[in-house]
Amino acid sequence: MTAADASDELSDDALLRLYANGDRRAAAELTTRLAPRVYGVAMRVMNSHAEAEDVTQEAMLRLWKMAPDWQPGAAKVSTWLYRVAMNLCIDRKRRARGGHVDLDAVPEPPDQGQSAAERMQETARQDALQGALMRLPERQRQAVVLRHLEELSNPEIAAIMEITVEAVESLTARGKRALAAALAGRRAELGYSDG
Amino acid sequence: MDKADPNTHGREDPADLAHVYELFATARAARPALPVHLAAAILDDAAAQQPDGTVAALAPRNTREGFGRWRHLLNAVGGWPAFGGFAMASAAGLWLGLSPPSFIPDPVVLAGLDADSQRMPFDGYEMAMVLSEDMQ
Structure with missing residues (x-):
């Protein structure tokens, strides 16, 4: 060894x-x-x-x-x-x-049109998600990032944010609903097929 | 793609969130890399803040210092090998003194002294008398 x-x-x-x-x-x-x-x-x-x-x-x-x-x-x-x-x-x-939080300072997701380049499409997807994340309230954003991007458990997030597990669940649930609403209608633009 | 989050107790329709989960997966696959200059700065901070190795010692500090003095003494006489030789020589000397082999001459005789206790200049009683006279 x-x-x-x-x-x-x-x-x-x-x-x-x-x-x-x-x-x-x-x-x-x-x-x-x-x-x-x-x-x-x-x-x-x-x-x-x-x-x-x-x-x-x-x-x-x-x-x-x-x-x-x-x-x-x-x-x-x-x-x-x-x-x-x-x-x-x-x-x-x-x-x-x-x-x-100054929403005007949040960069708008770039309008990529119908780019065929895979790299550009991935960048567009990340920018879209980041733009939507930045529109969330601070605590919702933290909870969603820790849960779904860092893949931490709810008890660990609760320890990090010094809140209850139930509060973590509530923050992540509301955050995801807000993200879904913010990104609604952009599936085709971001290269995802429906269904 | 992520599964629906089990911690939300089914309050959401996974189909409505499928797009969001796909974006999460894309983001996880492309985590931002730590910039090299940032890693270097972090390690510089670590070196500057690093204790000298005694602060977080498992044993109490004073105990380690006491042990350190014995170690210095041991090193001064040549370390554990020298200490081992010293111990062996001491044991051999003690054995020869208590039970000398027959072929070794008596050191008392060699020194020209008579081993007869009756003729020793001061045996126990006489020594006591001399000392008591000196005290008077």
């Missing part, structure tokens, strides 16, 4: 303890595991590469600072990190817009 194989098998808890004990490879492994997930969520929630990068770096920085005091088993490291990232996103939104 190689050292890389061994680190693959370690839990996030164990890696965080190794990091706190001075193991630099543990920091690299944790970054590889966790940072892309945080960045992906932040991108979906903030709709800005620059903001997502800032949120990701700040969330990971807080992870490094917290490492010596981490209590293994008290919570999942990823759950804690998602929670920090979501709170950072909310703080940035509030600071930027005085507590209100």
